[in-house]
Amino acid sequence: MSRNAAENVPEAVKPGDDSARHPSAAEQRWVDKTLAPALAKAPERPIGANTGTNRNPDGTARFTTISGVPVERLYTPADLPADWQENLDRYVGQPGQPPYTRGIHATGYRGKLWTMRQFSGFATPEETNQRYKYLLENGGSGLSVAFDLPTLMGYDSDHANSEGEVGKCGVAIDSLEDMEILFSGIDLEKTTVSMTINSPASVLWAMYLVVAEQQGADWKKISGTLQNDILKEYIAQKEYIYPPAQSMRLVIDTFEFGALFTPRFNPISISGYHIREAGSTALQELAFTIYDGVEYVEWALRRGLDIDDFAPRLSFFFNSHNDFFEEIAKFRASRKIWYRLMTERFHAKQQRSQLMRFHTQTAGVSLTAQQPRNNIARVAIQALAAVLGGTQSLHTDSYDEALALPTEEAARIALRTQQILAYESGVAQTVDPLGGSYFVENLTLKMEQGAFDYFEKLDAMGGMVRAIEQGFPQKELAESSYQYQRAVEAKEKIIVGVNDFAVEETSPQILYIGESVRESQTAKLQRLRERRSNENVARCLSALRHAAAQEPQATPGKISGANTMPYILDCVRAYATVGEICEALRDVYGTYEESSWT
Template sequence: MLNNEELSKIKTARENWEEKVLNKTLEKSPESKEEFRSVSGATVERLYTPEDVAEIDYVEEIGYPGQYPFTRGCQPTMYRGKNWTMRMYAGFATAEESNERYKYLVSQGSTGLSVAFDLPTQIGYDSDHSLAQGEVGKVGVAIDSLKDMEILFDGIPLDKVSTSMTINAPAAVLLAMYIAVGEKQGVSADKLRGTIQNDILKEYIARGTYIFPTEPSMRLITNIFEYCSKEVPKWNTISISGYHIREAGSTAAQEVGFTLADGIAYVEAAIKAGLDVDTFAPRLSFFFNSHNDLFEEVAKFRAARRLWAKIMKERFHAKSEKSMMLKFHTQTAGCTLTAQQPDNNIIRVAMQALAAVLGGTQSLHTNSRDEALALPTTDSVTIALRTQQIIASETGVTNTIDPLAGSYFIEAKTKEIEDKAMEYISKIDDLGGAARAIDLGYIQKEISDSAYKYQMEIESLDRIVVGVNKYQVKEESPKGLLRVDPIVGEMQTKKIHDVKSARNNDAVKSRLEALRTACQGTENVMPYILDAVREYATLGEICQVMRDVFGEYEQAVLL
């Protein structure tokens, strides 16, 4: 950004400062560590100067918000025009209880809903299945049929809210249920706004709630892309997730590299299925983690935006700038929350949320202080929401766009993360793409190695976690935690029985057979899933048809 004469002058001044000022200070008072590192283990230099950003071209690599390469944000005015969506993630027990929580959050100023589903729902089993015992409603809401979805959104007009659903393997089924609820409310599919996670590759990598093998899973995803591009045009058809990759222990650069590699795989699959890139790419969205290292996280978000823009333009030859925008949701880092001194989590979450905002997120969920112990209480989730509202209303950080841009440190770290992430993408390309790299266990092993290193740093006290390995206090057992009543499983089982007794079972059988035939062929399965949902076929029944045809995925064993 500076000419050679100016850089030479800066270099001379730095060397003079080091010799006459810095070295004398270090002789009297050495620094506390031999080497300072970020949360991800990257070296952090003592001082950053224009020398560290000398190779960066401002116009080409930093630029302006709302313009390629989008380093400074997707929108020209960012938060001066509209705050990020405060999308609080919630769901537990029954649809009735979760509906109450959603209405409460909306009344308190939440501007978007985000649905957490229980484990049986996530892996395509009804609540009365033997494998669902003890898990119904525990980590999210149980959804077995359209009846549950109707209750979940009772009194919540779907043409007025934006809804995100954290669902992957059975994403097509839950999306169909949402569309059907909209129909019952008189809201046509073209007016629905929201996102389904629908990111199966990261399930194979880091999370484990997969059902079907890679190929049919990618087919389901591209079927959703195609269907929504025509029928549900305002819907974000995938949220390509780095969040769970980071939760599993990756570094910041790995989170970007592996997530964008997954994104590349989805784009390639859609193009192979005959879709034009500019038809579906504008509805792709991403989901990132905001970890503890504030400056590294800001740089990570900026690097991800710039790198994705380049990939879409140079690799896939997208013509629309909307196809090049990396729009993302952020959640604060659940893996950093501690059961010890849980009130400390309020401060952690505030710093992580600040990083997400400074990094230009489009929507944000803030974790609650008690989530290391249980699902959040109403009081805890209120504090989490107020954290976002205080950042938006009181701190002044939304007054100007990308306020840390131009910082020698931030720009240098942005470039460093971008370059390292691109190295991972190139390695994955050499292995044959993300799906092949997953089958070989490469991505999983990289994350595992990083997680092990991080944990060893905590155990050796090279990394301090307040209240865990330093500054401990004696604590009483926590009180007032939210517990899901085990009777929820029985209630859901009765609800399923009632639905099956009241529905037209001949029609259900016919719709499921039509779905089976579609799965065996090459048609888009979304219309057939929607037809089955409308007749109150259950999630488990629909997923079992697909299990019968597609089979189930078996995870690679890492050696």
């Protein structure tokens, strides 16, 4: 990795080797005079069973984060680097200044609160459109679309593989017609919309852009985020269609298109959320996500794009899990790590290129089906961590999500939780309130160090696509999730209401989605195929196949001739369906199947 910082960019200080602590005389006196007698009188007791991860070799209690990282009794200045005070500016800086540990805005949330963006989508576009209007009327400040599995996998609702899945995990979108219904009555120039779509991202984005165009919105003004992060699909969520290299090409096509035509739209949200849900530790989430970011940058540079043309629009998405301080440290470290990579490795010049902007969602995996209302407390704590970590936008999970998609009431409580944090708790009034905490700063430095250790390994493997092909991140996740599950089974980690404090209970009311969505979507598709010009559709799909088969070459200031986005836009305008467009790309690229690593 290059050590040369870009011009006029202060070099961030890296955390040093873990040298021995040098406690002050006062701290040593406290150990001898106060701590030792206290321990002699009442030894410490682990939180959870006194076995395995909760025990030191000498039999004393051991304390760890949910990720298994040891936590010490007390943190003091002795837990920070010796040059901490003199290099404070370079270790953490000031808010709005490099290396951005303390946040990307000088005024924190005092100028603008985070965006309360609730992820939502179910059943038909008509029903989801109603839920969106409800969320906006109740003070939600942005939308976030959840698509159903057939849409995520590039199948139409009437495809055989879609049986039983239509409208279940999100909204069913088959064609431009559905997208028109989804956003009917919602002004896309004024509302920021995030779309959780990956393998078929360019198709759904094209549909969105055409709906915006129909509304008379200016593409230069619309803002929102496409998830479009295929790497984490191979690592964690496994909703991929095409092989990695071909998928990466489609992603870079969106970067190039976005830089030219939609300057305020984030073409990607590089996501750790799913990596964490699949069982990673906090550090693995941080390291793999940011390194995915590195991989996208490398591929875009190889295409011939200029770093400062696309990097300002790279956005991130993290999970906020139960372990409060560990999460805050992860968020704080992420900004400095990205800053270091963008300056030291990629020599980005524009300030916006160097900023890590991220969305956060509370940890779905932490929600329990048992005593589900307890989840309201979990979500509140996780949301607080995200806010103290300086997130730009936030989704709070609904308490019933371990059971089903949320009911309207549960969705409202989730949104109200954010509003209570923003308007009642006072936490938004000062910037990075935990900055300077010995514990949080120590954890933040360890996160940074640990992430760069992973980067070194991943660089040695030849990048993330290679690492994925070797199963490296997949195996790391499987191991971490199994270790955690074992600790839960042994009651070394307690889950309230599940492995302790359990009660007999009846299930709450849940949102139930039947099979009727598939029927209505199928009928709609049939009418569409009768109404549209099928000849025009076939022509557009054929042109797309042709472009997809060619290697795109960047030409400065212009879009590559073989960039797939313009061709996909034509297909969408002709009312070709998601399934048809994805099938055209399957024809050219083939599909991917992973080897099973268990």
